[in-house]
Amino acid sequence: MSNLQMILNTEHLVNTYIDLISVKLSSEEVSKLTEFYESDLGRKFTRSNIEVMGDWTKAFMSDFESTMTTSLESFTNNLMAKAARYRQAQ
Structure with a gap:
């Protein structure tokens, strides 16, 4: 397997x-x-929890994507600034 x-x-x-x-x-x-x-409550909890985890994952991924986009933009800007300074020093 x-x-x-x-x-x-x-x-x-x-x-x-x-x-x-x-x-x-x-x-x-x-x-x-x-x-x-x-039990009935346990089965209801399981069904609800599956839906909640799906919703939570979407919310988390949205926040994560936003944070990563901001971080990546900052990293890229920093990298470009360092590259420009490096070129000027040459």
């Missing part, structure tokens, strides 16, 4: 998550968490 296939393999993802979370939570806590996710 290729790395990409492994990443997209749901069973692999679930098993990896279980391995990681079981280090942080007791088996009783995992059982309670499982009960929650299987």
Whole structure:
């Protein structure tokens, strides 16, 4: 199985998550968490959280793009100014 296939393999993802979370939570806590996710509220939370994470990602990427654009403009202006000074010194 290729790395990409492994990443997209749901069973692999679930098993990896279980391995990681079981280090942080007791088996009783995992059982309670499982009960929650299987409840009506847990299913609603999961659906809502997927939508919220999508919205959050869009908002974050918009802020990130704006910040990166500003930083890149500053970097480019600084680089061009240094290049001009270098040419004048030659």
